[in-house]
Amino acid sequence: MKLHNISFGNIRRRKAKMIFLALGLIIGISTIVTLMAITETMTVEIEERLNKFGANIVMVPKTETLSLNYGGIDVGGVNYKVREFDQADMPKIRTIENAKNLGIVAPKVLGATDIRGTQVMLMGVVFEEELALKTWWQKKGAFPQASDEVLLGSTAASVLGLSPGDAVEMGGDTFRVSGVLMPTGGAEDNAVISDMAAAQSVLGKPGKVSMVEIAAFCRGCPITELTLQIAEKFPGAKVTAMKQAVMSKMQSIEMFKSFSLGVSVLVIGVGALLVMVTMMGSVNERTREIGIFRAIGFRQSHVMQIILLEALVLGIFGGLAGFALGNLVAWGVIPLVIEEGVFAGINFRLGGLSLLMAAALSLLASLYPAMKAGRMDPSDALRAL
Amino acid sequence: MVDHLIEIHDLNKEYVSGDTRSLAIDRMDLFIDDGEFVTVTGQSGSGKSTLLSIVGAMNRPSRGRVLIDSLDLYGLTSEQRADFRSEYLGFIFQSFQLIPYLTVLENVKLPMAVTGRGKKEKNRMAMAVIERVGLADKAHRLPDQLSGGEQERVAIARAIVNRPPIILADEPTGNLDSGTALEIMGLLGQLNREGHTVIMVTHNPSMEVHATRSVRVKDGRIETIKQRAA
Numbered sequence: 001m002k003l004h005n006i007s008f009g010n011i012r013r014r015k016a017k018m019i020f021l022a023l024g025l026i027i028g029i030s031t032i033v034t035l036m037a038i039t040e041t042m043t044v045e046i047e048e049r050l051n052k053f054g055a056n057i058v059m060v061p062k063t064e065t066l067s068l069n070y071g072g073i074d075v076g077g078v079n080y081k082v083r084e085f086d087q088a089d090m091p092k093i094r095t096i097e098n099a100k101n102l103g104i105v106a107p108k109v110l111g112a113t114d115i116r117g118t119q120v121m122l123m124g125v126v127f128e129e130e131l132a133l134k135t136w137w138q139k140k141g142a143f144p145q146a147s148d149e150v151l152l153g154s155t156a157a158s159v160l161g162l163s164p165g166d167a168v169e170m171g172g173d174t175f176r177v178s179g180v181l182m183p184t185g186g187a188e189d190n191a192v193i194s195d196m197a198a199a200q201s202v203l204g205k206p207g208k209v210s211m212v213e214i215a216a217f218c219r220g221c222p223i224t225e226l227t228l229q230i231a232e233k234f235p236g237a238k239v240t241a242m243k244q245a246v247m248s249k250m251q252s253i254e255m256f257k258s259f260s261l262g263v264s265v266l267v268i269g270v271g272a273l274l275v276m277v278t279m280m281g282s283v284n285e286r287t288r289e290i291g292i293f294r295a296i297g298f299r300q301s302h303v304m305q306i307i308l309l310e311a312l313v314l315g316i317f318g319g320l321a322g323f324a325l326g327n328l329v330a331w332g333v334i335p336l337v338i339e340e341g342v343f344a345g346i347n348f349r350l351g352g353l354s355l356l357m358a359a360a361l362s363l364l365a366s367l368y369p370a371m372k373a374g375r376m377d378p379s380d381a382l383r384a385l
Numbered sequence: 386m387v388d389h390l391i392e393i394h395d396l397n398k399e400y401v402s403g404d405t406r407s408l409a410i411d412r413m414d415l416f417i418d419d420g421e422f423v424t425v426t427g428q429s430g431s432g433k434s435t436l437l438s439i440v441g442a443m444n445r446p447s448r449g450r451v452l453i454d455s456l457d458l459y460g461l462t463s464e465q466r467a468d469f470r471s472e473y474l475g476f477i478f479q480s481f482q483l484i485p486y487l488t489v490l491e492n493v494k495l496p497m498a499v500t501g502r503g504k505k506e507k508n509r510m511a512m513a514v515i516e517r518v519g520l521a522d523k524a525h526r527l528p529d530q531l532s533g534g535e536q537e538r539v540a541i542a543r544a545i546v547n548r549p550p551i552i553l554a555d556e557p558t559g560n561l562d563s564g565t566a567l568e569i570m571g572l573l574g575q576l577n578r579e580g581h582t583v584i585m586v587t588h589n590p591s592m593e594v595h596a597t598r599s600v601r602v603k604d605g606r607i608e609t610i611k612q613r614a615a
Contacts, residue, residue, distance in 0.1 A: 001491055013485070
């Protein structure tokens with residue numbers, strides 16, 4: 001016979017009351033787990049959307065002149081001298097401190113060239129990177145597979161009267177149109193897009209890069225920090241974060257996180273109160289028992305141990321059951337509240353935390369009832385016999 | 386000067402509830418020797434149960450001293466008194482007072498939960514006293530599966546399992562029929578003959594025949610003390 005036999009015996013005997021007590025913890029923990037799982041899924045989902053959205057950092061050479069272009073309309077012609085990067089320096093981007101946050105790095109060379117007597121913008125890209133970045137591009141025909149194939153923007157194809165399969169001559173070389181992009185509303189509608197090396201050759205800019213678009217996954221790090229790190233590596237570059245979209249979405253998540261935290265604190269508070277009230281009730285009901293324990297030689301600390309051990313067992317049970325229920329609810333609710341949202345899976349670290357939190361909460365809420373039980377005067381308790 | 390096992394000097398106990406004061410024990414002196422079987426009888430409210438709880442180291446008197454084995458009980462801290470109860474006293478409560486969710490064996494082992502004995506020794510000691518009270522075949526039953534007499538036997542087994550020198554019994558036969566009550570009194574008499582000092586509170590004067598000495602209390606004072614002829 002040990003003190004824990006008494007605790008377990010009491011739990012077995014008062015099943016209904018103990019389940020009610022554990023229910024407070026289960027509801028509290030499951031609410032927290034559900035809210036955290038929803039927040040987690042929202043964050044992942046927004047990250048994925050941002051990735052689909054494309055680049056969120058743009059690196060261009062610094063210029064001391066002002067652009068005379070607004071909304072795609074040039075008012076002063078091309079009258080500024082363009083500086084460029086060396087393609088050989090591009091790997092330096094991936095040496096920044098937060099390199100792990102960098103996704104796609106898509107360099108481009110830009111310049112004007114003449115096709116059939118018409119000036120057009122030629123854009124040389126690394127197709128593998130570019131297509132990964134511009135996942136929304138739709139085309140007629142196919143994307144270029146060889147260095148002598150080009151992709152035309154919808155407006156460029158229309159103005160030049162070219163279709164997939166046609167041949168086109170640029171800078172003395174002949175290229176084949178592999179495909180035509182559907183209108184995107186972006187700058188590429190007016191461009192002829194070719195392989196980087198081919199464009200550098202046509203434009204007479206061997207080994208040069210005009211600009212770089214970067215897709216960064218910036219969870220847990222401020223995007224401006226990334227731009228500063230890149231700018232440090234390229235002193236001649238102007239690195240700009242397209243952070244409005246990111247920030248507004250992140251702000252929404254932060255607001256939801258704050259809301260979740262508020263709800264969690266409230267639910268935990270109610271749970272703790274429930275545990276305390278139930279434990280107090282249990283102690284009052286057990287006055288007779290406690291009187292017997294004290295009369296036969298149990299110390300105050302022994303009585304407290306019995307009550308706190310019961311609280312610990314219920315806390316662990318409540319934590320485990322709450323974690324399981326929270327994950328189950330999250331799995332069911334996430335597809336309903338988040339468009340295309342999929343439950344991110346069981347977070348065992350959160351499971352450990354839930355267990356610790358439930359056990360600590362149960363112990364803390366039971367401390368006063370346990371102290372009251374321990375301090376119970378055996379003669380008072382026995383008068384209740 | 387004769388050393389007594391239990392010495393009660395000028396004992397006074399007053400209960401205060403709001404403006405109301407009631408005197409439960411009034412200037413009582415009593416001395417009990419090792420090996421005595423003392424019954425304390427009196428009407429309801431006479432102070433006999435209060436006397437038992439004070440001797441049981443559970444109820445601090447308003448005035449006076451209680452010495453057991455020369456130890457001043459109320460000079461000890463609350464935790465020291467708990468240890469004292471565990472070592473010196475065995476309680477038999479009114480209405481058995483067994484823990485309903487523990488088996489007979491577990492109930493009997495309860496006082497040993499806070500002693501340093503090993504599991505095997507606890508089991509051996511508990512089974513020995515359960516056999517002693519004739520319930521070996523019911524060791525794994527719950528209290529509500531036993532008759533009143535059997536429950537009283539379990540309560541006695543629990544009281545003696547730690548081999549305390551003093552047994553304090555509060556109306557142990559109050560809920561039993563006369564036949565069973567006689568059996569229980571026989572068992573207590575036997576324990577007394579084996580060396581346990583027994584103090585039993587009862588409202589039933591007919592139980593006095595089992596005692597070596599009978600103390601009658603009235604209004605918190607000793608009315609008569611009768612020594613039974615050997």
